[in-house]
Amino acid sequence: MTLTIENAAKTFADGTRALCPTNLTVGPGEILSLLGPSGCGKTTLLRIIAGLERPDAGSRIRFDETDVTGLAVEHRNVGMVFQSYALFPNMSVRANVGYGLKVRKVPAEERRQRVDEVLRLCRLTDYADRPTHALSGGQRQRVALARAVAPRPKILLLDEPLSALDAALRDSLRDELAAMLRQFRITAVFVTHDQSEAMAIADRIAVMSSGTMLQVGRPEELYHAPANAFVARFIGNAMPLAGQMENGVLHLPGGRLQLPASAAGKTAYIRSENIRLDRSGSLEGKVETVTFSGGHFRLAVGGVLPDGSLLYLQHPGRTAPESGSTVRLTIDPSDLIYLADQTSTHS
Amino acid sequence: MSDRTFVTACLVPLAVFALAFLALPLVRLVQASSESEAGWQIYLQILQTPRYLETLVNTVLVSLAVSLAALVLATTAGLFLARNRFIGRGLLLSVLTLPLAFPGVVIGFLIILLGGRQGLFNQLLPGHIVFAYSLTGLFLGYLYFSIPRVLLTVMAAVEKLDPALEEAARTLGASPWRIVVDVILPGLAPSLVAAGAIAFATAMGAFGTAFTLATNIDVLPMVIYTEFTLSANIAMASALSVLLGVVTWALLYVARSFAGTTVAAGG
């Protein structure tokens, strides 16, 4: 099914604009992630798609060719996984999963078969008759997913499906969730504030901030060609190199960088993984802190950027310079991202 | 049926019932209080007629005494039961809380069994101790139904009290007495105010106990009852009811702003 969102906006009764007019299309079987910090309107948009929130006049939501804007949530045939999972405490795992089929009056035999199939796909067969409070966090998440897909919804909506889990579990369940979503082949929209989660699961990511959709694209597009400073910072923590540009040369407190002519009038951004320690580098700074994080050292270097801003870099060696020492750095100009006028962006 | 319609429909039975059997009757009660020759002046009359004024003062004094006594006794017992574990504690707790929903008439009868002419005390010391039909009897009767209420409120509050506060005071060298004064009582204060108010309001409106004891002490509910049934002075009975209702409601309302819950009323 293709989801088409036209002009969807939401203004709350107190006048707060939760979502500015937004357009978006999600293709059949595509998994799209709504990514942004809390309060950016991503959950509001998800709830508008589900029918749990009524959008402002002029908004249109279509499932394929059908306009569902005025359709009540219970008639939309959506599947939703809630942040808290919202499993019915008064029902067993099986009854939870079968609930959507039961209220749609699917005959008992067909219902049993369908529930068994979904339980198997979600590896829940052994837990079918348990009460939901006897399950682990990961199992609860799978029940929530199984319950949402059992009635064969037109679209699957997931609201921060991993945030209720503890950090250790989250990473392993992320890939598992991605695999399960792919096997169901349902158009899916899922909300998250975690960029690594979005990248691991989604085909495309829509980055949102302050009620506005800033950029929609494949993860690598967003990473390599962010549309603005917010996206550059939010996806992969790009750091602005704020300095004076003169004749294609960027003057920074810690040295100079040669930039191509196309960079004129724009701000250059760099990510920590693209900065290298190099004795013959053109930039000089003082190491402020050194932290070892397994695969590499993370260095905060002062004196390169103006106003006391720190430049972070990843150093893959077995040893690292001590804090307080002076280091020289190299940045390959091809790794730089050039974005227009920093002041007009959200941060 | 849409979601909004359904939620609204859920309120309809309540709204109809509350309008027909609460709002309209109360309006009628207030209206009836003005239907004597005195008109609205009847409320002034209450304060000018010695009999009513005396009743009012009596009722307030008995209720006040009962609330204070119940607070002191039930807080003592409540702290003891909340802080100690011993065999029979559960039983003791049941004995102390079960009278919660005994109706006032039954409590009146129990007081007669204790202090009536054929009561326990008069049997043990014949000819000396008959207190059921006096102010003492009324006081004890009211105390009987106040103690469980206050006890439950106090115990709930004690359980919510952070034991670390008491331990902190102890590490700072405070004596047990100082801990009670400086830590426990201030922590319980909101609940004590609420419990005291509940006890006071319940005592103000208690009818069954006074009725059974057939006491010669006039308390407000008894006067309302006699004005209505014997004197057929409906306006005065209504005015006194309005007065009583406003006082108890206002008191409980203020008390609730100190602490959350009210324990089952009755009596």
Add this chain to the structure above:
Amino acid sequence: MKRSLAWWLQGAVTLVIAAFLLVPAVQSILAGVTVNYFRGLSSGLTLKWIERVWELYSASIFLSLWLAIACLAVTLVIGVPAAYALARNPGRLSRMLEEFISLPLAIPGLALALALLQLYGTLSGFRTSWTFILVGHVLYTLPFMVRSVLAVLMAMDFRSLEESAATLGASAFTRFRTVIVPNAMPGILAGALTVVTLSIGEFNLTWMLHTPYLKTLPVGLADSYASMRLEVASAYTLVFFAMIVPLLMAMQWASARAQRIAQ
């Protein structure tokens, strides 16, 4: 640990209070099964007073049971949906409505009874029927049902449960029936036991609302205290205790359970 003087004093106060509450209750129980109360237990034990109570007052006992069941039915029908609606709209208007229907907890029963009598006393068909007493009982017990259910609903994330049921295709009524009611059950149970217990024991309103042909259990008790010999009055009290104490214990158990869930 060494017990301080204060500890012993506290314990003594607790025991004295317990004795104050327990002794007269035990007295009434014993008096109800003693052949002659004035001669004491040595006169022997008997069930004849209880039989006498049954002859005189069984109608009152059945009327009270019937009223309690009817009152429960009405408070369930009115109170449970209302609690849900109040939980759905946690605004000022809801608080005011909740406060208003809770008035019968604060205003003495006598005043409420007078109000009802003056408005409906002239509708003789209603005035003389058992439904008039029922109205009083519902008025008094309804706030307990509403608050009990409301507390449990507010403590759980019932909106998410309901929304997830909605996305699964359940209509508003189906959600209420299959999700809200089953999960509010601890609150409904605690409320139901409170309603039945309070209805059986209600006197203040009932005394004013009853007619000579419709005496409830507590009205009968007042009658027996005024006009029967002490043994019969005690036996009747004993019968009342036998009904009310198990209910009270069940009510306290259910309320504690509902409160645990509500935390």
